[in-house]
Amino acid sequence: MAISNYAELQTEITDWMARNDVQGKATTFIQLAESRLNRLLEPVSTTATLTGTAGSPAIDISVLNMTEPDALWVTADKTERSMTPLVLGTFPTTDQADVPAFWAIEGNTIQFERPCADAYSFRFIFKGRLALSNAAPSNAFLKNHPDLYLAASIYWGSVYIQNAGLAVGFKSMWDEFLAEVQNEEAEKKRGMLTVDPMLTLLGRRCRSDL
Known part of the structure; x- marks a missing residue:
């Protein structure tokens, strides 16, 4: 096996x-x-599948033991889309829920520019401890x-x-x-x-x- x-x-x-x-x-x-x-x-590359919460602009990643983020994709309408990483505070935010396009790390959370309109699936690649x-x-x-x-x-x-x-x-x-x-x-x-x-x-x- x-x-x-x-x-x-x-x-x-x-x-x-x-x-x-x-x-x-x-x-x-x-x-x-x-x-x-x-x-x-040394830290290794890891892939995690995350699920967003409808109405929330953030995902908790405290359980992932991350040391450095690499990339994030979101799946909506059966299509996976690459998201743009930015520094928190450098992109405008809105309260209008939709598919997020931008992301940033704040502490133990991934922050988006808008709330998720649905419980979208995210694929997160990062370097972290085993x-x-x-x-x-x-x-x-x-x-x-x-x-x-x-x-x-x-x-x-x-x-x-x-x-x-x-x-x-x-x-x-x-x-x-x-x-x-x-x-x-x-x-x-x-x-x-x-x-x-x-x-x-x-x-x-x-x-x-x-």
């Missing part, structure tokens, strides 16, 4: 552990795994590294059932997978800092003209 979202991860944890006494505990194992991963990894939930059922880290997410979660499941041997095995896999991910991220950062060859050529030309 593929592991691409919160529900699938919970199912796999329960299936792999094959224990009746862990039913309903998978969410706790995931949360504990994310707690340590968040201390060791925090899978029903509201944010997937993130780029889970899609790219499901093995690490699974091993880290089952490790805590093994601690819960007090199976030291199982815990040691999954802790070993967790550490190995984590080291690979950290090395991969370090390589990406080094690649971003590589000097453009054209700049090197330009520097040589400038020196030859001296």
